[in-house]
Amino acid sequence: MKAVWQLVLVQHRHDRLHFWLGILVAILPAAAGIALLGVSGWFITAAAVAGLSGAFLNIFAPSAIIRALAIIRTGGRYGERMLTHDATFRFLTALRNRLFKAYVAIGTRGRRSGVLLNRLTMDIAELDKLYLRLVVPLALASVVALGLLSVSAVVSLPVFLTGLIFLGAWAALSWISFSRSDRKVARRADAASDAMRLRAADLAAGRRDLAIYGGLDKAAETILAAEQRLTAAEEAEERRATCLTSASAFVGQAFLAASLAVCIWGAEAGTFSTPFAVGLVLVVVALPELFSMILPGLARLPRISLAAERVRDLLSAEPRDARSSTSHDASGQVRPNAPKLLFEDVTFRYRGAKRNVLDDISLEVGDGEVVAIAGRSGCGKSTVAALASRMLLPECGRILLNGRDIRQLDETVLRRSVTVLSQRPYLFNDTVSANLRIARPAATDAELWIALQHAALADRIAESAQGLQTVLGEGGLGLSGGEQRRLALARAFLTSPEIFILDEMTEGLDGETASDVLARFLKHRGNSSVLMIAHKQQELRAADRILHLPEPRTP
Ligand SMILES: Nc1ncnc2c1ncn2[C@@H]1O[C@H](COP(=O)(O)OP(=O)(O)OP(=O)(O)O)[C@@H](O)[C@H]1O
Numbered sequence: 001m002k003a004v005w006q007l008v009l010v011q012h013r014h015d016r017l018h019f020w021l022g023i024l025v026a027i028l029p030a031a032a033g034i035a036l037l038g039v040s041g042w043f044i045t046a047a048a049v050a051g052l053s054g055a056f057l058n059i060f061a062p063s064a065i066i067r068a069l070a071i072i073r074t075g076g077r078y079g080e081r082m083l084t085h086d087a088t089f090r091f092l093t094a095l096r097n098r099l100f101k102a103y104v105a106i107g108t109r110g111r112r113s114g115v116l117l118n119r120l121t122m123d124i125a126e127l128d129k130l131y132l133r134l135v136v137p138l139a140l141a142s143v144v145a146l147g148l149l150s151v152s153a154v155v156s157l158p159v160f161l162t163g164l165i166f167l168g169a170w171a172a173l174s175w176i177s178f179s180r181s182d183r184k185v186a187r188r189a190d191a192a193s194d195a196m197r198l199r200a201a202d203l204a205a206g207r208r209d210l211a212i213y214g215g216l217d218k219a220a221e222t223i224l225a226a227e228q229r230l231t232a233a234e235e236a237e238e239r240r241a242t243c244l245t246s247a248s249a250f251v252g253q254a255f256l257a258a259s260l261a262v263c264i265w266g267a268e269a270g271t272f273s274t275p276f277a278v279g280l281v282l283v284v285v286a287l288p289e290l291f292s293m294i295l296p297g298l299a300r301l302p303r304i305s306l307a308a309e310r311v312r313d314l315l316s317a318e319p320r321d322a323r324s325s326t327s328h329d330a331s332g333q334v335r336p337n338a339p340k341l342l343f344e345d346v347t348f349r350y351r352g353a354k355r356n357v358l359d360d361i362s363l364e365v366g367d368g369e370v371v372a373i374a375g376r377s378g379c380g381k382s383t384v385a386a387l388a389s390r391m392l393l394p395e396c397g398r399i400l401l402n403g404r405d406i407r408q409l410d411e412t413v414l415r416r417s418v419t420v421l422s423q424r425p426y427l428f429n430d431t432v433s434a435n436l437r438i439a440r441p442a443a444t445d446a447e448l449w450i451a452l453q454h455a456a457l458a459d460r461i462a463e464s465a466q467g468l469q470t471v472l473g474e475g476g477l478g479l480s481g482g483e484q485r486r487l488a489l490a491r492a493f494l495t496s497p498e499i500f501i502l503d504e505m506t507e508g509l510d511g512e513t514a515s516d517v518l519a520r521f522l523k524h525r526g527n528s529s530v531l532m533i534a535h536k537q538q539e540l541r542a543a544d545r546i547l548h549l550p551e552p553r554t555p
Contacts, residue, residue, distance in 0.1 A: 010315070026080045047059065092128055144290060185237055188232075190306060195226040196227055245292070339367070341400070342365075343362055366529065371529075371531050373532065374547070375548055389418050390406050390414055422505065429471070431470060432470050432487070435472060436494060449468075454523075455493065456486060493524050499528060499529040
């Protein structure tokens with residue numbers, strides 16, 4: 001549970017003003033609501049007693065108080081919703097940014113990025129309950145309970161003692177629920193939900209191969225098994241929540257009964273008047289509802305706690321330089337005579353792997369130079385490409401872009417400086433122009449057509465009546481593998497990076513298309529340098545320099 005409090009502190013530090021304002025504004029309507037019930041009960045009874053006995057009763061003051069309390073309660077509830085939700089959304093927005101930056105900086109560490117992203121999204125969604133369902137209701141219940149106890153201590157000792165006993169009972173209930181939070185069940189639910197999504201994504205992506213090899217049914221079964229595990233865990237959580245609600249309802253009813261007995265005794269003994277006793281009973285009626293507001297947060301505590309732990313761990317793994325990359329370091333200005341890309345004694349090992357993929361590798365790509373990386377399969381060529389574009393971070397050594405450590409570069413500057421062309425370009429199910437403008441949002445239609453011409457795709461797009469507005473993918477224009485690569489090329493031509501990283505850009509294309517795509521790329525790349533993972537002779541021939549990576553070592 002330590003992580004839960006640490007995250008509460010992080011939120012508090014993030015925006016103290018909204019944190020406390022939310023709590024204060026939540027207390028206001030709750031206190032007004034309780035006072036409204038008490039004053040109304042007292043007033044109605046006092047009016048009835050005065051009516052029966054013919055005594056004088058000033059009705060104006062209580063009526064005005066009742067109206068004022070009703071207005072405060074209604075307005076306060078609106079303000080409370082606004083402020084508490086605002087405080088939560090502000091915090092979650094900032095948290096999301098920090099967490100995504102942390103992921104970018106430390107990488108996925110060998111785990112599936114889709115699974116991590118999904119888990120992160122779900123964890124952040126879980127954390128919106130931290131302030132709204134735990135902090136605010138707990139603060140609210142504590143302040144109101146202590147306030148009422150203080151008042152009752154002055155008014156009547158039996159009322160004070162009754163309140164104290166039942167407040168103790170609620171505190172004990174909350175503590176038991178808090179300390180016996182079943183994190184095992186929450187962990188099982190999280191694992192089952194991750195497995196379900198992972199298996200479903202695998203089934204969707206690999207359905208053709210699964211159908212060919214007859215594995216569709218088995219794949220579907222694994223999804224159903226994960227779903228059953230998730231349902232079982234959720235049922236266990238539901239049972240726990242029901243027990244908690246029942247126990248709280250029992251304490252609430254016992255409290256009402258005991259308070260009623262004390263009020264009847266007080267009225268009969270003349271300790272307080274009948275109108276006061278009725279007002280007191282109505283105040284007591286409101287309290288169980290106030291305490292029950294804590295229950296959803298308490299029932300959800302195991303899940304909140306696990307989410308808080310993961311988020312805290314990610315925040316603590318966030319490298320200092322990624323947290324504080326300054327615009328000074330990240331300015332993206334060219335340092336004279338610095339190579340475009342420089343690897344200095346870089347060592348890298350995949351998480352969980354037994355050996356380093358790269359050992360003390362040094363390489364350099366000069367201004368405007370085309371450098372090919374060659375080597376046996378598995379020697380780490382794609383790993384070099386991933387390191388050069390900061391998809392991975394080296395264990396030891398440094399990677400410098402224009403003379404500055406790649407770790408310290410601002411994300412925007414980095415993405416503007418490095419363009420990666422891979423063998424699997426991602427094309428969105430959107431128009432041709434939208435797919436191209438990802439690279440340069442302000443590009444004009446004329447610029448898009450020029451880029452398409454350079455990539456030898458303009459004629460194909462012009463065939464379609466909608467031209468640049470033609471939708472790609474399902475229900476739209478279908479492109480062959482080679483055409484997709486040409487569209488990715490046109491997209492790359494709209495950027496002017498310091499360096500292009502070509503990770504098997506022509507892989508899977510026939511010889512003629514591969515030569516054409518490569519030739520067009522080299523002709524229209526401008527002044528950018530190129531680091532090219534080379535498998536083919538034509539790629540090696542096109543390079544100014546070839547770097548051979550050492551043979552892969554067997555474990
Ligand atoms: N995510 C990963 N986790 C663990 N090991 C990995 C991962 N990705 C690659 N490897 C391993 O790292 C080594 C280098 O892989 P890499 O893809 O960089 O080689 P490559 O030279 O590009 O190979 P190829 O020419 O066959 O594409 C290989 O032994 C590979 O099995």
